[in-house]
Amino acid sequence: MTSATQAMPQRAVFPFTAIVGQEEMKLALLLNVIDPKIGGVMIMGDRGTGKTTTIRALADLLPEIEVVADDPFGSSPTDPDLMSDDVRRRLSAGETLPVSHRKVIMVDLPLGATEDRVCGTIDIEKALSEGVKAFEPGLLAKANRGILYVDEVNLLDDHLVDVLLDSAASGWNTVEREGISIRHPARFVLVGSGNPEEGELRPQLLDRFGMHAEIRTVKDPSLRVDIVEQRSEFDQNPKAFLAKHQAQQDALQKQIADAQARLSSVTIDRELKVKISQVCAELDVDGLRGDIVTNRASKAIAAFEGRTEVTEQDIRRVIGLCLRHRLRKDPLESIDSGYKVDKVFGQVFGLSEEAIQNGAAVAR
Numbered sequence: 235m236t237s238a239t240q241a242m243p244q245r246a247v248f249p250f251t252a253i254v255g256q257e258e259m260k261l262a263l264l265l266n267v268i269d270p271k272i273g274g275v276m277i278m279g280d281r282g283t284g285k286t287t288t289i290r291a292l293a294d295l296l297p298e299i300e301v302v303a304d305d306p307f308g309s310s311p312t313d314p315d316l317m318s319d320d321v322r323r324r325l326s327a328g329e330t331l332p333v334s335h336r337k338v339i340m341v342d343l344p345l346g347a348t349e350d351r352v353c354g355t356i357d358i359e360k361a362l363s364e365g366v367k368a369f370e371p372g373l374l375a376k377a378n379r380g381i382l383y384v385d386e387v388n389l390l391d392d393h394l395v396d397v398l399l400d401s402a403a404s405g406w407n408t409v410e411r412e413g414i415s416i417r418h419p420a421r422f423v424l425v426g427s428g429n430p431e432e433g434e435l436r437p438q439l440l441d442r443f444g445m446h447a448e449i450r451t452v453k454d455p456s457l458r459v460d461i462v463e464q465r466s467e468f469d470q471n472p473k474a475f476l477a478k479h480q481a482q483q484d485a486l487q488k489q490i491a492d493a494q495a496r497l498s499s500v501t502i503d504r505e506l507k508v509k510i511s512q513v514c515a516e517l518d519v520d521g522l523r524g525d526i527v528t529n530r531a532s533k534a535i536a537a538f539e540g541r542t543e544v545t546e547q548d549i550r551r552v553i554g555l556c557l558r559h560r561l562r563k564d565p566l567e568s569i570d571s572g573y574k575v576d577k578v579f580g581q582v583f584g585l586s587e588e589a590i591q592n593g594a595a596v597a598r
Contacts, residue, residue: 251293251479264490267296274444274445275424281429283583284485300335340381343382384426386428388432513557530550
């Protein structure tokens with residue numbers, strides 16, 4: 235940790251390991267951090283269920299990253315895929331880059347944000363008078379190599395959602411104006427949240443989120459009391475509460491870092507890949523995003539648990555998160571989409587009816 239980081243007072247953030255319940259949301263977020271190419275998470279559920287708290291806690295938990303100190307996009311000094319064009323030029327010219335460390339940034343996208351605020355703007359006057367590309371970076375530049383969180387994403391303008399999803403998928407943001415074009419890296423974990431009562435996201439946009447986590451208000455009175463007590467204890471004495479959970483936080487941080495390093499060596503048997511695609515085909519999932527995301531998520535969970543080979547159980551734990559939002563919805567059908575995924579998974583993988591029922595109950 236740099237002296238600058240130590241000198242800066244930081245607001246206490248509720249620790250990720252102290253969050254009670256909402257296992258589905260926590261798993262989806264962790265897997266996207268291990269492999270951002272999964273494509274982000276859409277979290278739909280009741281108000282006041284800790285969505286924002288959990289996402290802030292995850293960003294605070296993550297290990298510090300190495301950045302080029304004077305680069306506005308937080309480029310990596312070693313990985314060419316995470317460098318801006320300017321940093322690449324400087325590196326190829328033999329320049330020694332100033333390096334620093336920083337926390338992973340979480341950027342909150344306000345609902346009223348304009349496209350210029352999100353993507354950045356080009357100062358045409360300066361470009362014409364001085365002959366330089368004067369670019370004012372936006373929120374996508376700030377979110378590079380971090381987490382971009384959009385609360386109430388179902389209320390966001392569809393055009394802006396398209397822009398976010400395009401950048402998240404390609405890893406680059408391009409701004410074009412009056413014949414001037416500037417691009418910069420924009421690799422981030424996109425997390426959207428919303429309440430279904432306030433409107434659904436268009437299916438073609440929903441499909442582009444890698445995973446879909448459903449969260450519900452905890453009904454068990456004992457668990458509700460645990461959550462209230464945890465929050466009260468944190469609010470009364472954040473330092474003591476953080477100290478109590480520090481060992482767990484450190485262990486999880488190391489587990490995430492190890493999983494990120496292990497991910498490239500994780501393999502999945504071809505027979506399992508064929509079965510994943512069979513599940514997608516039988517559920518009549520459009521396109522191949524479902525197949526690709528399920529394969530990626532299965533590898534990420536294996537890496538997270540310290541293994542280099544994907545098992546059937548790994549696939550079972552993530553397939554509902556990866557496919558439930560891609561199913562065609564029949565307004566007259568009352569069957570839960572998560573249960574439909576479990577049922578077809580059980581049939582393709584040869585599970586008994588009892589095992590399917592048990593798996594669906596655990597998932598819920």
